[in-house]
Amino acid sequence: xxxxxxxxxxxxxxxxxxxxxxxxxxxxxxxxxxxxxxxxxxxxxxxxxxxxxxxxxxxxxxxxxxxxxxxxxxxxxxxxxxxxxxxxxxxx
Numbered sequence: 539x540x541x542x543x544x545x546x547x548x549x550x551x552x553x554x555x556x557x558x559x560x561x562x563x564x565x566x567x568x569x570x571x572x573x574x575x576x577x578x579x580x581x582x583x584x585x586x587x588x589x590x591x592x593x594x595x596x597x598x599x600x601x602x603x604x605x606x607x608x609x610x611x612x613x614x615x616x617x618x619x620x621x622x623x624x625x626x627x628x629x630x
Contacts, residue, residue, distance in 0.1 A: 543576065543622040545615045553608045554615045556591075556622070571604045576618075579625045594618060 546557045558572040577587030588598055591607035595614045600606050609615040 542626050543619045545619055554612045556618050573604050576622050
């Protein structure tokens with residue numbers, strides 16, 4: 539199974555982010571944020587993706603640049619990563 543998404547601890551201990559690992563696959567550089575990859579895989583706009591994450595227990599952070607989702611419960615973040623990696627694999 540391709541593991542292009544993973545859970546990473548944020549700068550604050552005990553808080554976790556779902557990230558797209560650009561080193562796990564050969565992708566073209568983009569001029570925006572890789573944060574939108576998860577949204578597109580799920581068929582969401584980025585704001586809808588953030589709402590989806592919030593419905594799964596995430597808090598939203600970031601007042602400048604891209605707002606992003608943070609989980610205090612690593613298990614919930616890992617379940618989203620599992621879902622995203624499954625969709626990525628099916629699309630390959």
